[in-house]
Amino acid sequence: MIILLSPAKSLDTTTSVPKVDPTQPVFIKEAKSLVKELRQFDASKLSSLMHMSAKLGELNQERYKQWRTPFNRENSRPAIYTFIGDVYQGLQAMSFDKADIKFAQSHLRILSGLYGILKPLDLIQPYRLEMGTHLSTGRGKNLYDFWGSKLTAHLSQELAAQKSPVIVNLASSEYFTSIQAKALDAEVVTPVFKDFSNGKYRFLSFYAKQARGMMAAFLIKQRVDSIDSIKAFSDSGYKFSAAESEGNKLVFLRKKPPSAAASGK
Secondary structure (H helix, E strand, O other): OEEEEOOOOOEOOOOOOOOOOOEOOOOHHHHHHHHHHHOOOOHHHHHHHHOOOHHHHHHHHHHHHHOOOOOOOOOOEEHHHOEOOHHHHHHOHHHOOHHHHHHHHHHEEEEEOOOEEEOOOEEEOOOOOOOOOOOOEOOEOOHHHHHOOHHHHHHHHHHHOOOOOEEEEEOOHHHHOOOOHHHOOOEEEEEEEEEEEOOEEEOOHHHHHHHHHHHHHHHHHOOOOOHHHHOOOOHHHOEEEEEEEEOOEEEEEEOOOOHHHHOOO
16 A cells, blocks of 8 residues: 655754654656756746745745755755645654654655655655646656656556555645556545535545545554555544545545634635
């Protein structure tokens, strides 16, 4: 079983991380190629390309200026301890013990616009490059063209070594679109999380993102290796709904979400 997550825009570059044996991204050559392209943009053009503020444009221009290989403990951090967005608030990787990390290293993969596919302990340097970015390269007009079938081929290789050929898709559609799912010799399971709000169950982005992280943590800590076992997830009040689910789209409902969710905020 392989669990897929999206990365996060928010990064932690200062908090001390547990003592682990870091690994290197498999697509570092491709990342270097993308950084070379991005260094041609000034802060204003980066802001326009990635639809972000001028301040963030300046920050990321500086990040790409400073980006260097080889990656080591001094200039890089393991991916799982660097991403800190909503999904990673749910994941709570700092709570993982050594056995959890070992399992995650074998079963969790993070899709990335810059790095392609990351293992949890792969070293990364700070960046901002969403998969949906329309960055023209010699391979096409956007990052989907750039990555082509590389990510799918790599996942296929990794699935061949897994006991259960199952993909648990906890990534956003923007990132999962980079995978040619029909080319994979695997079942693709997509958990969907809904909260009760204004008289009905709804997809509420903030809480759904946190739930994806919680689901990933559950799968890791419980060493889940079957589709039926996924349905046992019940963290934070979510319950599997057979009636709402269809095929490999597994729907989890929560009757009493936090007050902000209840008001639709």
